[in-house]
Amino acid sequence: xxxxxxxxxxxxxxxxxxxxxxxxxxxxxxxxxxxxxxxxxxxxxxxxxxxxxxxxxxxxxxxxxxxxxxxxxxxxxxxxxxxxxxxxxxxxxxxxxxxxxxxxxxxxxxxxxxx
Amino acid sequence: xxxxxxxxxxxxxxxxxxxxxxxxxxxxxxxxxxxxxxxxxxxxxxxxxxxxxxxxxxxxxxxxxxxxxxxxxxxxxxxxxxxxxxxxxxxxxxxxxxxxxxxxxxxxxxxxxx
Numbered sequence: 001x002x003x004x005x006x007x008x009x010x011x012x013x014x015x016x017x018x019x020x021x022x023x024x025x026x027x028x029x030x031x032x033x034x035x036x037x038x039x040x041x042x043x044x045x046x047x048x049x050x051x052x053x054x055x056x057x058x059x060x061x062x063x064x065x066x067x068x069x070x071x072x073x074x075x076x077x078x079x080x081x082x083x084x085x086x087x088x089x090x091x092x093x094x095x096x097x098x099x100x101x102x103x104x105x106x107x108x109x110x111x112x113x114x115x
Numbered sequence: 116x117x118x119x120x121x122x123x124x125x126x127x128x129x130x131x132x133x134x135x136x137x138x139x140x141x142x143x144x145x146x147x148x149x150x151x152x153x154x155x156x157x158x159x160x161x162x163x164x165x166x167x168x169x170x171x172x173x174x175x176x177x178x179x180x181x182x183x184x185x186x187x188x189x190x191x192x193x194x195x196x197x198x199x200x201x202x203x204x205x206x207x208x209x210x211x212x213x214x215x216x217x218x219x220x221x222x223x224x225x226x227x228x229x
């Protein structure tokens with residue numbers, strides 16, 4: 001296993017279009033997290049899953065954002081009707097089960113540019 | 116409310132100099148966890164260290180050392196004898212629940228020149 005994988009690495013889209021990102025966590029990790037990072041800032045927590053259950057969503061996650069993890073493995077993050085303010089790096093991370101809670105391992109991110 | 120403050124936006128040093136990164140945190144929880152992550156230009160966040168709120172013992176790992184002081188709510192990070200490969204953005208982060216649900220500071224850009 002080579003770590004957390006995110007696709008695509010870069011995405012340029014026109015304002016108003018929908019985009020979807022994919023995250024493949026480390027295989028034995030049942031927790032998966034999404035973060036957003038804008039230029040010059042630290043990552044901001046968006047949401048996280050334990051297996052297929054979405055346990056928490058940040059207030060940053062507007063109605064245009066939806067995340068899924070249907071089989072408890074990979075996850076997708078969709079942004080509908082993109083706005084220029086959505087331009088950011090979207091980071092995914094995964095970690096072990098609660099009783100073995102370890103630090104989160106991060107992917108290299110998907111950089112979204114909305115033009 | 117939780118907050119992590121990294122007041123230094125950028126630090127520039129010449130190779131072999133020491134550099135200390137400041138981190139101040141706020142939380143009402145009595146049990147919490149503090150982290151440092153490194154973000155090189157490739158973008159991937161690399162875990163460096165975790166400290167628990169009940170363990171104030173300082174730690175040294177090679178050229179890296181960490182000073183945790185609950186009395187001042189600080190968790191500072193020192194790189195000794197810096198190298199060009201240390202050039203990156205360094206983030207301090209706080210967790211009170213899952214270790215993956217992190218409150219990050221704004222980060223400090225470290226630039227090490229030969």
